[in-house]
Structure formats: C-alpha cells, structure tokens
Amino acid sequence: MTQKKKAPKTPAAPNAFDYAHKHPREIVWMSQNTNHIPVSDVIDKAILKAVKNREYNLYPRSGGVFGLTDVIKKHVELPEDYRVLLTNGGIEATYILNRALLKKGDEVICTDPSFMPIHHQIAISGGKLVEIPVYKKPWKLSPDTIRKAITKKTSMILLIDPLNPLGTAYTRPEIKEICEIAEEHDLLIVDDVTYRDFSDPVPTYKYIPDRTITVYTFSKQCGLAGMRIGALAAPPDIMEKMLPYNTNVLSVNILAQRAALAAMECIDSWLPALRKQLLTNQRIIKDSVDSVKGCFLPVYPSRTNMFAVDIGRTGVNPDHLQDTMLYDYGVFVRSGNYVSKTSGRNFVRVSFSVTQEGAERFASAFPKAIAKLRKK
Numbered sequence: 001m002t003q004k005k006k007a008p009k010t011p012a013a014p015n016a017f018d019y020a021h022k023h024p025r026e027i028v029w030m031s032q033n034t035n036h037i038p039v040s041d042v043i044d045k046a047i048l049k050a051v052k053n054r055e056y057n058l059y060p061r062s063g064g065v066f067g068l069t070d071v072i073k074k075h076v077e078l079p080e081d082y083r084v085l086l087t088n089g090g091i092e093a094t095y096i097l098n099r100a101l102l103k104k105g106d107e108v109i110c111t112d113p114s115f116m117p118i119h120h121q122i123a124i125s126g127g128k129l130v131e132i133p134v135y136k137k138p139w140k141l142s143p144d145t146i147r148k149a150i151t152k153k154t155s156m157i158l159l160i161d162p163l164n165p166l167g168t169a170y171t172r173p174e175i176k177e178i179c180e181i182a183e184e185h186d187l188l189i190v191d192d193v194t195y196r197d198f199s200d201p202v203p204t205y206k207y208i209p210d211r212t213i214t215v216y217t218f219s220k221q222c223g224l225a226g227m228r229i230g231a232l233a234a235p236p237d238i239m240e241k242m243l244p245y246n247t248n249v250l251s252v253n254i255l256a257q258r259a260a261l262a263a264m265e266c267i268d269s270w271l272p273a274l275r276k277q278l279l280t281n282q283r284i285i286k287d288s289v290d291s292v293k294g295c296f297l298p299v300y301p302s303r304t305n306m307f308a309v310d311i312g313r314t315g316v317n318p319d320h321l322q323d324t325m326l327y328d329y330g331v332f333v334r335s336g337n338y339v340s341k342t343s344g345r346n347f348v349r350v351s352f353s354v355t356q357e358g359a360e361r362f363a364s365a366f367p368k369a370i371a372k373l374r375k376k
Contacts, residue, residue: 046262167302227256312346
C-alpha cells in the first residue's frame with residue numbers, strides 16, 4: 001500500500017506583538033494606549049543633550065534628577081508632605097505598593113474590566129481580588145457596590161480614574177463618598193491617575209491624604225512608554241513602609257528622567273493641543289463604529305485616550321477581530337479578553353492617541369474587518 005502523504009501544517013499566526021514590532025512603520029498602534037502624537041521637540045532635545053554629555057556613564061541620583069519630583073508634585077497637585085519615588089513606569093509603582101502593603105488574605109476591591117497586570121501583582125502578594133463587574137451602566141464602580149463588597153478582610157480599594165479600558169471618570173460626589181467609605185472602614189485607596197492628563201479627575205487625596213497612594217506615569221501623555229518612567233507618591237508613613245520593597249535603589253533611566261523633566265516643565269504649552277486632537281480622533285472613530293450594525297461605544301466621550309468598542313451583538317470574536325485588523329489592515333487593536341475575565345468577549349480596546357491619519361485608517365478598516373468576519 002502506498003502511504004498517504006501528510007497534509008502540510010498550516011503555519012501558526014505570528015505573535016501579534018512580534019509582528020507589530022517588526023513592522024513599526026506600517027502599523028497603526030492602537031493596542032496599548034501609548035501616545036504616538038508628537039507633543040514637543042524639547043523631549044528629543046533633552047535626550048540628545050544627555051547623550052552628548054554622556055550622563056549615562058553615571059548611576060542617576062537616587063532621588064532623581066534635580067527638579068523632577070518637584071515638578072511631578074506641582075503638576076499632580078500632591079500634598080506638600082507627600083514623598084515621591086521615581087519608578088520604572090507605573091507598573092513598578094503598583095508592584096512596590098502591593099508587595100509592601102498587602103498581607104496574605106487581604107481583600108482588594110477592584111473592577112472587571114481593569115488593567116489586569118495589577119490584579120496579578122495583588123495575587124502574588126497574597127491579596128484576594130474582589131473584582132466587581134463594571135461592564136454595564138454606569139460603567140464604573142459606585143459607592144453602593146463598594147459598600148456591599150466590604151468585609152472584615154478588606155484592606156484596599158484599587159481606583160483607576162479614569163478607568164482603563166472603558167474611559168469612565170468619577171465625579172466629585174462619587175470620589176467624596178468613596179473616600180468616606182475608606183475612612184469609615186479603615187481602608188487604603190490606590191489612586192491610579194495614569195490617564196489624568198486626558199481628563200480632570202478629582203484625586204482622593206483631596207479628602208483622605210493620609211490613606212491615599214498615588215500612581216502616575218509618563219507613558220501616555222508624554223509619549224515615553226519605551227522610556228519606562230513613572231512615579232509613586234504617598235504620605236511619609238506609608239512611603240516608609242514601601243521603600244524596603246524598592247529594589248531600584250539607583251533610580252531610573254537617566255535619559256527617561258531628562259525627557260520627563262523637559263516635557264513636564266512645558267506641559268501647559270502642548271497638552272491642550274494633544275487633548276484637542278484626541279477629541280477629533282474620538283469623533284472619527286465613533287462615526288465608524290456607529291456605522292456598523294451591532295456595534296456601539298459604551299462610554300462617549302472617553303475621559304482617557306481609549307475606547308472599549310462593543311462588538312457583542314455582531315457574533316465576532318474579539319481575538320479574531322484583533323488579528324484581522326492587524327494582519328489584514330495594519331491596525332493593531334486589543335482584544336477585550338486581555339482586560340476582562342468576564343466581559344472581554346464583548347469588546348475590543350482601541351487607543352486613539354495616534355495621528356489623525358491613524359484614526360482614519362481605523363475608521364476605514366473597522367467596518368471591513370467586521371464584515372469579513374461575519375461571513376465566516
């Protein structure tokens with residue numbers, strides 16, 4: 001008998017991020033909420049000057065380059081006595097605080113959807129996640145849902161404001177009541193203000209400065225995601241508890257610090273134009289989404305630099321949509337399964353801090369990709 005030839009294996013699709021990094025000039029990068037809109041040439045000039053002066057030959061000053069923590073405190077309007085620690089992005093800041101402040105069995109109230117890497121940090125720190133589903137109106141935590149979730153083991157509330165990935169912001173009365181709840185039950189609040197510069201949030205330290213830990217980053221507004229620089233801020237007694245878990249005792253990348261300082265010293269000169277462009281991009285994307293039957297934006301306008309685009313009624317798998325948009329149209333969006341355990345199948349996350357041309361490419365590709373996948 002002649003032996004049947006085996007059918008050739010279908011090659012696996014390349015890893016989405018590997019593919020995107022190999023084709024950076026061809027891809028509209030809308031998957032990670034990074035900023036691709038040039039904001040100020042002072043950033044490049046500061047980096048090049050630091051390179052020319054070979055500042056990279058030295059370990060940076062442990063407290064950061066002179067003036068950087070001061071400009072952070074001023075911009076974020078932190079209380080005068082707060083201490084600021086520079087970190088390798090906001091993600092290192094949340095790692096430090098979770099490892100330092102959580103004991104085994106401590107419950108942390110948070111959301112689903114959310115930025116799930118923080119949830120992983122809570123879990124490996126011994127904390128227990130209390131994930132409140134918020135993929136429904138009002139698309140965020142409410143004081144009532146927080147009250148109902150509190151037990152004797154609750155120690156912390158993770159408040160991402162505005163919220164990744166929905167783009168929802170909290171009102172002043174909501175923040176005030178959440179802070180009153182934290183005070184009443186002796187809880188800490190992690191106020192993650194990663195997207196504050198695209199909104200005008202009410203910080204929790206306005207009401208409970210002694211219970212607030214603030215996380216800030218330069219990845220989104222300044223466009224410094226690849227530089228890996230962020231900040232952790234807290235009152236002195238809480239900072240003292242966190243410092244032993246800071247393994248980065250020689251501070252963060254010196255080029256990143258120079259870039260961040262230069263950008264923040266003139267942020268008022270470039271941030272309004274950035275926010276204006278983001279509003280334009282939001283309208284372009286909304287028109288495209290509204291044109292597709294079964295799709296809608298749960299939150300519009302977004303108070304961040306991203307949308308959750310609901311595709312739940314189309315029958316399209318968000319993982320398949322992510323791949324089709326990337327490999328067929330060169331537009332990299334993110335499946336909702338990355339940011340939600342319970343509702344990720346209903347949406348894709350789309351960052352719009354790209355050029356207007358990039359937003360228009362999304363607007364053209366999105367209806368075509370949905371139509372293509374509906375036929376399968």
